[in-house]
Amino acid sequence: MMIRCSEKHRQECLAYLRQNPSLNLFLIGDIENYGFNQGFQTVFIDKDEFVHGIYLVYYHNLVIASEENRVDPQFVERLVQEYEIQAIQGRKEVLEGLALDAFSREECLFCELNTLKAESVSDPQIRQAQPQDAGRIKGLLDEVFQTDNEAAMIARRIETREGRHFIIERGGQVICQANSTAETAEAAILGGVATRADWRRQGLASAVMTALCGQLLSEGKKPCLFFENEEAGRIYSRLGFAPIGRWTLMLRQKEGSR
Known part of the structure; x- marks a missing residue:
């Protein structure tokens, strides 16, 4: 069931997203910075007894996160129409089953850094x-x-x-x-x-x-x-x-x- 989030959902949303804090950085950051009561941002949670995903609308952008790679195409189409969505982002596995004729698709690698390598360069004028x-x-x-x-x-x-x-x-x-x-x-x-x-x-x-x-x-x-x-x-x-x-x-x- 899709639920429009309010402040009472903050802890539940962030706990779910922090299972994968790097790949869910955009959603975590937007919720931490702007919460649930801004005109330019709306958050939905897909849940029953368990959470299945988070949908975050930021202006005309939609970011989707789901640890089980679950997405609701009909709900996405509704969001696209209602919020005049221009860009949709998420992990490849989450979005690969989503087909929207009006949208092109690009892919890139997502990388993270745990430790700088010893040969990393420095410059005293930085x-x-x-x-x-x-x-x-x-x-x-x-x-x-x-x-x-x-x-x-x-x-x-x-x-x-x-x-x-x-x-x-x-x-x-x-x-x-x-x-x-x-x-x-x-x-x-x-x-x-x-x-x-x-x-x-x-x-x-x-x-x-x-x-x-x-x-x-x-x-x-x-x-x-x-x-x-x-x-x-x-x-x-x-x-x-x-x-x-x-x-x-x-x-x-x-x-x-x-």
Whole structure:
């Protein structure tokens, strides 16, 4: 039976999700940070005498978790319509039986780090970013990923510690950076690993990741990340990251592209 969660379900939801704290990081973090009474977030629990799964709607995104790989396609279709869902995420095993014509499907490896390898690189010029660095971080991310980030949003995330950024500078420019995108008490998702084109293949990405991961591990948080690029995979493997599962992202296709 599907039940819309309220504050009274917090302990039950988190206990279920913490059976797999790394792979369920997004759901744990969103419940811890935003709870059950926000207009942009709604949580459902699939249960009878046992819990079978959690469905979390965050704005127009849906994340599904189920330890027994159980998903209700009709309920998902209802959520897609009601909340105008644009993206659905979850472990591959959970989503592989879900077929929605309007959505494409991508897969990547999900990895976590327990211990940094001894050969991990360090750089004395690495430092943790402050809010005033946001504009230069935006410049790097926009250049590398061809995006249009908001400096104010980056500054706010740094200030509130919603995300932490580590940077390397040369000549007044941020030339390399990495950051956490979501954190719980147990784990953190990393992303935004970027190096300016003329500074690549010098070990800078490894160095900045070493600094970021080292700080997280010292706080008892396991660094986690997604990747599908082989070159990135080699960097992460050298640092000590190991695959723990496959992750599926289903994206709503634009009209006319199907």
